[in-house]
Amino acid sequence: MFQSQKPSVSCVTPSGKTIAARIKGEFFVIGSSSEADLRINAPDVADRHALIRRVDGRWVVQVEGLNPVSIDGELLTGRDRILSSGDKLGIANLEIExxxxxxxxxxxxxxxxxxxEARNQEKPTTERPIYLLPMAFGSATVSLLLLLALALKDPDTKTVDFGKISTGSIEAAVSELPACLAAAAERRAGTPGQRELDLRSPYSLLSRELQATGQDGSPKDISAFQATVRRKLDEGMRAETELNDKPMARDAYxxxxxxxxDLRCPANLLASSRLAELGG
Structure with a gap:
């Protein structure tokens, strides 16, 4: 692999200095030790604080000991986590990308x-309402709702099989999140007082922010939301296809x-279809 194609990590220190390093091998240590690949000289950083390593073709982060590490604000608790490009590791008061x-x-x-492929599809002449997927139902109901959703969803996503998990279907689903949020914001603006979403959910908060900024605006943390959804779908795919761990896959989905x-949002379609097949 060419040097420019190798992964890297970078962060800005409290003094404003940017430090960065490429991951040249299969293991990469982050810590305060002089032997660390990315050395962070701070009192809250252990000698070997975290380890990034290559596992089955994917990059994962491993917490060393009891050292606190988070990904996009979510604290890791004893399990290796798959890394996606753009993920931000929280170590001490630093954010390492x-x-x-x-x-x-x-x-x-x-x-x-x-x-x-979407350009080859006929564009819809009218917009259809977005339906919502209840949080608790049996697998039979899931299958019926999925059939309804597949019949109603826009042609732009018909070329992707959201019944199967793959890197392509994950990326397609994540790329549709801004459009899903914009539609949710538009629906909310047209139906004041409607409580179709949990107002405390990240999705609802982002749609409200988009509504407040206008259709030309964009929630500042949409990329972080996309990264979280992508990571969960990646975890489900790895658990399902590589680890054969159905409970772990169901939890991620x-x-x-x-x-x-939102039922018609591809990310929901993809996760729901996998849950239905896994018996979740």
Whole structure:
């Protein structure tokens, strides 16, 4: 692999200095030790605070000992976590960004494929309402609702099979989140007082922010929301296809469904279809 295609990590220190390092091997240590690959000289950083390593073709972060580490604000608790390009590791008071050029290129390729195929589809002449997926129901109800959703969803996403989990379907689903949020904001503006979403959910808060900024605006943390949804779908795919861990996969997909409660939003469709097949 060319040097420029290797992953890297970077952060800005409290003094304003940017430090960065490329991940050249299969293991990468973050800590305060002089032997660490990314050395952070701070009192709250252990000698070996966290380890980034290559596992089955994916980059994962491993917490060393009891050292606190978070990803996009979510504290890791004893389990290795798959890293996606753009994820931000929280160590002490620092935010360390992980960047993987290979993953970025794959996302762009998948996004371009979806866009190119969508252009060949006939555009809808009228908009249809977005339906919402209840949080608790049996697998039979899920299947019926999915059939309804697949019949109603826009042609732009018909070229992607959201019944199957893959890097392409994950990227396509994540790329549709801004459109889903914009539709939710528009629906909310047209129906004041309607409580179709949990007002405390990240999805609802983002749609309200988009409504407040106008259709030309964009919630400042939409990329973080997309990263969280992508990571949960990645976790579900890995648990399902590599680890054969159905409970872990169901847990990840359920979290996606709770993060994105709109039935016609592809991220929800993808997670719900996998739950239905897994018996969740």
């Amino acid at each position: 992980f960047t993987d050029p290979v993953e970025v290129a794959a996302r762009e390729k998948a996004r371009k494929k979806v866009t190119d 359920q979290q996606v469904r709770e993060l994105v409660p």
